Amino acid sequence: MSVEATDHYSNCTHCGFCLAVCPTYILTGDENNSPRGRLRLWSEEAAGKIPRDEWTDFYTSECVGCLACETACPAHVPYGELFEHTRHDHVATHRSHPSPAIRLAAHAVTHQSLFNLAMLPARMMRNLGLTPHPFLLPGKPALLKSTAGYARELMRAKKPTGPRVALLTGCLMEAMFRDINFATVRVLIENNCQVITPENQTCCGTFQEHTGLEGVEALREQNRRAFGPLDVDAIVSNSSGCGYSLAKTLAPNKPVRDVLTFLGDLDLKKREPRSTTARLYVDLPCHLVHGQKAPGIPANVLDATGIPWALAPNAKDCCGSGGVYNLDKPENARAILSAKSAFLNEAEGDPVILGTANHVCMMQWHSAGATGLVTRPYEVKHVIQLLDPGEGFALTPV
Secondary structure (H helix, E strand, O other), X not given: OOHHHHHHHHOOOOOOHHHXXXXXXXXXXXXXXXXXXXXXXXXXHHOOOOOOOHHHHHXXXXXXXOOHHHHHOOOOOOHHHHHHHHHHHHHHOOOOOOOHHHHHHHHHOOOHHHHHHHOHHHHHHHHOOOOOOOOOOOOOOOOOOOHHHHXXXXXXXXXXXXXXXXXXXXXXHHHHOHHHHHHHHHHHHHOOOEEEOOOOOOOOOHHHHXXXXXXXXXXHHHHHHHHOOOOOOEEEEOOHHHHHHHHHHHOOOOOEEEHHHHHOOOOOXXXXXXXXXXXXXXXXXXXXXXXXXXXXXXXXXXXXXXOOEEEOOOOOOOOOOOOOHHHHOHHHHHHHHHHHHHHHHOOOOOOEEEEEOOHHHHHHHHHHHHOOOOOOOOEEEEHHHHOOOOHHHHOOOO
């Protein structure tokens, strides 16, 4: 452990503000299962005051990584950085053992073309409306056409003249949820943005950050080469977790923005008002508000959906997805989601729509219905999909 990291540990004043926002402390009431509890374990290990033991390993693995503690912390302890360092150290020293499936997935996302091919059956199932897994949302992703190809096609048809943006297409987003990517391209171009999708981009490294596996720096370096030389007004992401990771990679030279906060600065095209009975409940992903430090999704963006909206109860609290946390710690993730999603059973609206800005959160929210936590019908949408002019927009050149 570096001296710099040890100095950061000493910043913690043990004020307890983090306890009120930590999902695992709220769930268990265990001081060791809180940010300040983990910081104390890590710092005492680093100082040689306690030996490395299985309890430190356990409480480290229990952390969702939502970063709500960073927002709450008056001492500005960089908990996320310390947690990432500790998680990688635990894997490297065999104190933590990611499953073979997690290791395979971490390797797969670094080879986008192969990952896209491997996920073709999942895209086909979504197109057919088959959702055998609780995390598999219905949708209509393109089976073969890439986001990069679609963006070039639509750019030629529409010839926008406004701000130039580079789009992070993502690994899982591109392989499984490219319908969200396509909607993002349409919304940007409809609002006169020129969209560039660097084909030499790669996974942002979020998967490796969440799992503690190696390879993060190689991915970051490839994305620096892909995005760094571009002459653009903004680099945008439609996944808050991916945007947070890419922002760390490109800082301070190339600011990365969530696509919804970027659109909030434009004179945004609005959708016609929808059914008067529909209601949109907006949940704010952790890595948008606590990672990227955005105040939320701009109100004018939500207004532009044409659907009456409100923030979901406890909108800034974690839903339990945590990257791969809902795979590693399914019981904890389900308990966290149970408390978050309960309001949907009584929510007004027909249809009821749960809107958010991160595909992994979308999968977690969809699982609430698939596993019986929510027993009434509801839809899960990325907010960008609610702004989408539709596929017909691509058919008529300007």
